[in-house]
Amino acid sequence: MAASEAAAKVQEVREVTRIERIGAHSHIRGLGLDDALEPRQVSQGMVGQLAARRAAGVILEMIKEGKIAGRACLIGGQPGTGKTAIAMGMAQALGQDTPFTAMAGSEIFSLEMSKTEALTQAFRKSIGIRIKEETEIIEGEVVEVQIDRPATGTGAKVGKLTLKTTEMETIYDLGTKMIESLTKEKVAAGDIITIDKATGKITKLGRSFTRARDYDAMGPQTKFVQCPEGELQKRKEVVHTVTLHEIDVINSRTQGFLALFSGDTGEIKSEVREQINAKVAEWREEGKADIVPGVLFIDEVHMLDIECFSFLNRALENDMAPILIMATNRGITRIRGTNYKSPHGIPIDLLDRLLIVSTSPYSEKEIRQILTIRCEEEDVEMSDDATTILTKIGMETSLRYSIQLITAANLVCRKRKGTEVSVDDIKRVYSLFLDELRSTQFLKEYQQEFMFNEMTETEQMETS
Amino acid sequence: MVTTAGSFSSPRVHWEFNMASYSEWLSYLQSAEKTALVQDGKKKVHFKFPDGKEMAEEYDVKTNDLLLRKWRKKGTLGGSGTWEIEVGDPQVVRPVAMETQGMVESSSNPIFTRRDTKKAFMWRIRNLPYPVETYNITVDADNRCIIIRTTNKKYYKKFPIPDMDRAGLPMEQRAVNYAHANNTLVITYEKPAGVLEMERQVMQELKKLKAAKDGDVECNPS
Numbered sequence: 001m002a003a004s005e006a007a008a009k010v011q012e013v014r015e016v017t018r019i020e021r022i023g024a025h026s027h028i029r030g031l032g033l034d035d036a037l038e039p040r041q042v043s044q045g046m047v048g049q050l051a052a053r054r055a056a057g058v059i060l061e062m063i064k065e066g067k068i069a070g071r072a073c074l075i076g077g078q079p080g081t082g083k084t085a086i087a088m089g090m091a092q093a094l095g096q097d098t099p100f101t102a103m104a105g106s107e108i109f110s111l112e113m114s115k116t117e118a119l120t121q122a123f124r125k126s127i128g129i130r131i132k133e134e135t136e137i138i139e140g141e142v143v144e145v146q147i148d149r150p151a152t153g154t155g156a157k158v159g160k161l162t163l164k165t166t167e168m169e170t171i172y173d174l175g176t177k178m179i180e181s182l183t184k185e186k187v188a189a190g191d192i193i194t195i196d197k198a199t200g201k202i203t204k205l206g207r208s209f210t211r212a213r214d215y216d217a218m219g220p221q222t223k224f225v226q227c228p229e230g231e232l233q234k235r236k237e238v239v240h241t242v243t244l245h246e247i248d249v250i251n252s253r254t255q256g257f258l259a260l261f262s263g264d265t266g267e268i269k270s271e272v273r274e275q276i277n278a279k280v281a282e283w284r285e286e287g288k289a290d291i292v293p294g295v296l297f298i299d300e301v302h303m304l305d306i307e308c309f310s311f312l313n314r315a316l317e318n319d320m321a322p323i324l325i326m327a328t329n330r331g332i333t334r335i336r337g338t339n340y341k342s343p344h345g346i347p348i349d350l351l352d353r354l355l356i357v358s359t360s361p362y363s364e365k366e367i368r369q370i371l372t373i374r375c376e377e378e379d380v381e382m383s384d385d386a387t388t389i390l391t392k393i394g395m396e397t398s399l400r401y402s403i404q405l406i407t408a409a410n411l412v413c414r415k416r417k418g419t420e421v422s423v424d425d426i427k428r429v430y431s432l433f434l435d436e437l438r439s440t441q442f443l444k445e446y447q448q449e450f451m452f453n454e455m456t457e458t459e460q461m462e463t464s
Numbered sequence: 465m466v467t468t469a470g471s472f473s474s475p476r477v478h479w480e481f482n483m484a485s486y487s488e489w490l491s492y493l494q495s496a497e498k499t500a501l502v503q504d505g506k507k508k509v510h511f512k513f514p515d516g517k518e519m520a521e522e523y524d525v526k527t528n529d530l531l532l533r534k535w536r537k538k539g540t541l542g543g544s545g546t547w548e549i550e551v552g553d554p555q556v557v558r559p560v561a562m563e564t565q566g567m568v569e570s571s572s573n574p575i576f577t578r579r580d581t582k583k584a585f586m587w588r589i590r591n592l593p594y595p596v597e598t599y600n601i602t603v604d605a606d607n608r609c610i611i612i613r614t615t616n617k618k619y620y621k622k623f624p625i626p627d628m629d630r631a632g633l634p635m636e637q638r639a640v641n642y643a644h645a646n647n648t649l650v651i652t653y654e655k656p657a658g659v660l661e662m663e664r665q666v667m668q669e670l671k672k673l674k675a676a677k678d679g680d681v682e683c684n685p686s
Contacts, residue, residue, distance in 0.1 A: 131540065131541070132540075133539075133540040133541065134540070160570065161567065164617075165620070166617065167613065167614075167617055167620035168614070168617065168618060168619050168620035168621075169617070169618050169619075170569060170570075170573055171569070171570040171572060171573060172567045172568065172569055172570060173567060173568050173569070173570045173571075174567045175567060175568075178567045195567075200567075230620060230622065231620055231621065231622060242541060246541075247541050247542065250539070250541050250542055251541075251542040276542075279542070
């Protein structure tokens with residue numbers, strides 16, 4: 001019995017910290033503008049695109065003022081010229097309290113939901129309501145966080161969290177979701193935290209004064225706070241921002257608010273929405289709530305079809321509409337769902353309502369700067385020569401391809417136990433991985449040996 | 465989503481008057497839309513108040529003891545809230561989906577319940593292993609609540625007696641008694657005459673209510 005228990009103990013592996021993953025735009029921290037909205041050449045992860053960034057800054061001011069509803073803006077430009085980066089920069093600059101919804105144009109095509117429902121939900125996710133609400137919170141000092149994971153790698157993680165105040169102590173059992181947010185917030189023993197019971201949101205208030213003498217490595221911004229008094233669970237009036245969509249879901253009887261956690265909300269009846277709108281208008285008049293118009297960003301907007309575009313036309317006229325930002329990399333092309341051609345694949349009547357910002361290809365110097373930033377972000381040491389070569393590759397092929405090579409080259413470098421990515425590493429991965437141009441070249445040469453190559457020249461033209 | 469096994473909110477008083485007599489409480493009860501039902505030896509009464517609050521009570525049919533009283537009110541953003549138990553055992557609501565949801569209080573924590581007797585209000589706190597001299601129970605007459613403190617700083621609880629607020633009676637330290645046995649701390653507060661009288665009148669009011677029998681849905685097959 002004891003032996004089997006011991007074996008079970010060994011199987012558990014304590015998780016230390018989870019490595020944060022690096023996304024394509026994780027280096028972007030803002031738009032990189034100064035107070036006069038003048039763009040700095042390199043700032044907050046943004047490089048070049050000065051005119052576009054300045055334009056985005058102006059739109060940002062418009063959003064921050066929050067007075068104007070239903071304006072739309074289109075970012076157009078070639079692939080890999082930083083359209084999504086600009087949108088992400090705007091999201092970062094807006095901060096936590098302004099709702100920012102990012103979606104791709106193709107996301108609205110689902111079998112479970114009609115296209116307009118998906119768009120309406122996206123619109124309503126981008127309108128925030130600041131309202132005072134009484135919620136139950138748990139506030140205390142962390143005594144211990146214990147997270148166990150079965151060594152097999154499968155199966156749910158279990159955990160325990162012990163919290164205390166000056167008067168009492170309570171142990172909580174943790175679910176997977178809570179464990180995730182605790183690790184994300186890097187909560188450790190000695191932190192003073194609050195947990196919102198309704199949403200499960202964790203806020204770190206600071207370190208406990210009793211821990212002030214632990215010579216831990218801590219930044220100068222570490223704040224020390226008193227251990228809370230009295231009971232762990234308190235009722236507090238808090239002002240928080242909820243989106244219209246969240247209120248919709250809470251009030252749609254068939255779903256219940258649990259649907260918010262599973263993400264599966266289905267369609268919401270229009271009567272419910274009308275009721276909510278009336279209620280919100282009432283709160284606004286009584287001064288109970290403020291509306292925080294947010295931003296809806298639709299990437300690859302040319303994937304929308306004509307019905308969606310005409311829906312957007314109408315939806316933008318609503319005074320509850322958010323600021324809409326769209327991005328596309330298409331030129332004059334067919335509008336989806338019709339046989340008409342139009343600039344950016346967007347009907348002229350909608351284009352007429354848009355502020356259009358265009359991005360232009362990066363210069364060699366800018367590409368070099370972006371690559372350097374990405375190297376830093378991915379923790380890759382690269383020699384100057386290698387960066388020069390990579391920049392050249394970036395100029396000749398595409399920025400995306402050269403960014404991809406950074407990680408690959410770093411791996412090759414590590415395998416040969418090098419510390420710095422050299423020209424040879426770049427050459428190696430350049431020969432291993434084809435870029436789009438060389439791949440096309442290759443296909444043209446060896447077309448005859450591939451399958452289904454009986455297509456005539458004209459047919460191929462049509463599909464492309 | 466955080467769920468507490470049997471959410472028992474303490475400092476929130478559902479009914480607030482300033483030392484008024486219980487007539488106000490009686491008229492509040494009278495204003496409610498009431499439904500009653502007798503089911504497994506319990507008389508279940510549901511009150512729906514004009515201000516949107518809901519109260520559900522359960523009485524033993526034979527002894528007329530109050531077994532359960534719980535409250536629910538609408539959330540600020542709409543949607544029905546969760547039941548908050550004032551009297552009775554907390555329902556075991558340990559959610560099946562705890563793995564996907566947030567956190568629950570560990571079952572080894574103290575569990576606080578109120579179960580009244582005819583003569584006294586009584587609270588039981590289970591899972592409290594510390595000896596009797598650890599506890600310090602005081603009545604805070606100004607804030608109208610009872611405070612439990614422990615000398616080892618393991619447990620602390622501040623709770624009101626809503627019935628006393630409804631009856632509009634002052635709270636007194638000498639009405640409190642406590643005992644500790646079998647890992648359970650039992651606190652009693654003797655019901656003053658005013659409360660007994662109020663309860664008698666509420667009972668009379670409820671007697672008038674016609675209770676539907678369990679399972680018998682009125683249906684006349686032709």
